[in-house]
Amino acid sequence: MRWSRYFLYTSKEDPAEAEAPSHRLLLKAGFIKQVSAGIYEILPAGWRVIKKIENIVRKEMDRSGAQELLLTVLNPAELWKETGRWESYGNELFRLKDRNGREYCLGPTHEEEITDLVRKFVHSYRQLPLLLYQIQVKFRDEKRPRFGLIRGREFIMKDAYSFDADEFSAMMSYENMKFAYDRIFKKLRLDVIMAQASVGQIGGSQSHEFIAFTDYGEAKVGYCENCGYAGNTEIISLPKPDPQEEEEKPMEKVHTPNVRTIEELSRFLNVHPSKILKAVLYIVNAKDPVMVLIRGDRDIDENKLEAVLGTENFRLADDKEVKDLLGTEKGFIGIFNLPEGVKVLWDNSLYGVKNMVVALNEPDYHYVNANPGRDFNYGKFVDVAQVVEGDPCPQCKSPLKVRKGLELGHIFLLGTRYSDPMKAYFTDPEGKEKPIIMGCYGIGISRVMAAIVEQHHDEKGIKWPTPVAPFEVAILCLNPSDQELAQVSEKLYLEAQEKGLEVIYDDREESAGFKFADADLVGFPYRIVVGKKIKEGKVEIQKRATGERFDVSVEEAINRVKEMVEEDKK
RNA sequence: CGGGGUGUAGCUCAGGUGGUAGAGCGUCGGCUUUGGGAGCCGAAGGUCGGGGGUUCAAGUCCCCCCACCCCGACCA
Known part of the structure; x- marks a missing residue:
């Protein structure tokens, strides 16, 4: 891609409305554009990142035996009435009517719809277990959208649903997803902790959250360095302390x-x-x-x-x-x-x-x-006290650490919370009719993009990990009006494309400093600088994550970058 | 939903006590420049968030509404 033709527009000024680094940088570097509170357009560079995140998630879900499908955005109210959530979900549910006055909502999550779908096809234990997922836009009319993509009212989410014939099998599905999530967050280069969590609005019997440590999260995790316990602080119980030994004074x-x-x-x-x-x-x-x-x-x-x-x-x-x-x-x-x-x-x-x-x-x-x-x-x-640093670990009594984080994934063992009221039953080997045991598993895809920026940036801009970068390498032609530089840059650009690198070629008529600053801001993992060293037949390779830089011959340049990119993606 | 704040050019902002709107950056044209957000000359660009009121006169004062941001409570 030639930057001179690319729909990627950066800003020198910090956007006034943004405070969180991910919000500020994603706006400033031209990845997203706000349309209204909590609603953003994802621009071409941003969409490239989203698609990479989705594909990492997709690959691991498929590997876990999940099958992708696409449910609907517009859900009929009847389904939500079956489970009682039409009433209980509250104002966060976007509700609307069609021309005939029928009620719908914009799906904030899809337990009802998937259960409805599955009950229409699955009738026998022979069809279980089953694991389905989708990557879909979701809508929640949040009381307070915040921090750009971190909490939007419209956002992209991966949600998976498991269907099993018995408790044990359901537990296996749940464990299977835990492992998949662990692999996913490692591949996304996110520092994430798995914490016990409350089941909240979704319902069910047990649940875990996957929380990325960031300053702009809204989850608080208590974790124990001694025994490895981790939990959302809202579910960590605090016992009565030992009685104080002190002489009673007169009141x-x-x-x-x-x-x-x-x-x-x-x-x-x-x-x-x-x-x-x-x-x-x-x-x-x-x-x-x-x-x-x-x-x-x-x-x-x-x-x-x-x-x-x-x-x-x-x-x-x-x-x-x-x-x-x-x-x-x-x-x-x-x-x-x-x-x-x-x-x-x-x-x-x-x-x-x-x-x-x-x-x-x-x-x-x-x-x-x-x-x-x-x-x-x-x-x-x-027990209604907020958990603070130093409170006893519920498992081993050691002092807990407490940190803020951002909830990226949440998995629930639902049991029959949805299958029972919606009559999603199957016939077991004895001929008895039973409700399907369900689980559900979410990952906030657009929120993941924000979390990656939160964990990978510096004062100059974003430092995309190679597996999710919008482009793997940028070629900076420092002086496009110099024939020799332009020719070498063009040649490198073609070679990079031929060798399968995702490359952006900064051919804009801008000063050298401007291009360096833009490349730092947007955060390409590698750049090839075509400048005055061309007199010696050399260009410079720079690595954004570490700041390291070195000269190579024009002939070697693309292969060297290719090697480093392949290494990063392992 | 409670509390606080902000709306003026594409962006970031300035515009005592009312007198008919400015800067920097960006954009466009020209010249010069090219290893860390270059320089000079010229130009375009504004329903001052919206409505109502006070006034000879409102960006400025009063009332109502809207939008957005931040803190708190809630969700991926």
Whole structure:
């Protein structure tokens, strides 16, 4: 490809709206263009990358025995009503009607459709196991699209579905996909950790996430360097700690005017935040007040709280509700003088504490040195604390590490969550009718592109790993108006094409510095620089990933690059 | 959905107290230049996010709406 004719336009200015490196660089280097919030066009260079990612995924899926097909974008509402997700999926489901008033949605995931398809053809245990997948555009009307391709409302996803006759076989399918995912992320040159995860909206009995460590992810992983455990922090349970050994001091009421936050209180009374009993008032199902108590140095994980409450329909109480229910203000909510009807939950972190600072639902006052058993009584203990670095590993108790990451893949053992309500049954060898055991397996393809940039870039631009680079080599003719340079460049360009290299030839009428900067930004793994060294019959090869550079003769150049490219792709 | 912020040229931005819109980059024409985002000369390019209001006069003041970004809660 001649760059002078190629639809690839870079920008010198950083785009104002982008913050995450992948978002900024993909825009700046001309890979994507935003159309509206969370919706992007993928431009020719970007599409080359996407296709390479897809093909790596495709190859490993096929190797695992999966068969590719293509489901629909427009799903009829009836299927979603069969599983109850038409109601339960919420506002993230893009819903629309056709001219006759029939309801549809734009598929955010395809369990319903694939189950419908399979139940129409599969009736016997002889047809199982079965593994189907597609690479398809998906739609989710995200509350908050973010960071370019990292969380879009329209995105490309690979989703696979397994169908088995029994639990054991289903487990084998699940394990098979784990291995496939491991191979896929290695080939994509992504540093990914597999973590236990919650099943969430999709449902099922167990699930794992594949998370790439990045600063712009939204998943938090706790992992253990001692035993190898890894899990999404929202599912890591924290046990009650050992009781504190401390002499109980007499309780006192102290004046704490206008001291509202844990931090202010800690400073005002000169006590560590862990000595403060934090109380947070939630309103559940729009009416029931629930007070959650937790140690002052900890925060509530609302995913865990959701599991405890059994509903996602809860929120923090507002100032008025606090006033009406407790007769106080935020900052002075506590366990003393609690009115009837306020349910109280104690986080495990408060077990065995001594000499605590506690609010009493009276503005501007706190008790100090309150002790359980003497001054107040414990109630129901629950685990709702956010996991932080140093918390005990659920397997071996060693201190956990916690890092942010980006969820690239998620696999679920679904069981009969979909096959049961949709009556996807088969007949077993005994002639009995049973629901098919299912699993589902996603990889966010467009998100993978962003993750690769997050993990492979520097201040100058992207450093594409060779297997996913839009072009493997760029030929930079530093002075196209010089006949000799132009001729050599043309010759190298033809030779590279003949030898099967994916090559872009920068023949634009631009200065040398401009071309270097553009090549750095766009991130081609190799470049051949045709410049003044041509007088000695030499050109320079540069490797983007390492910055290494060396001169070779014009004759050798293409073969040398070809060798390095082949080595990278192994 | 809660909180914060921004909308002015293709891009990045400047435009006290109201007086009829600018810069740099990019684009186009010309000359010069070619190993790290070159220089000079000239030119084109704007419903100032949209609507309403106040005013002799609104990019600027007031009201409503929209879009986008960031933080929080949620998904690949």
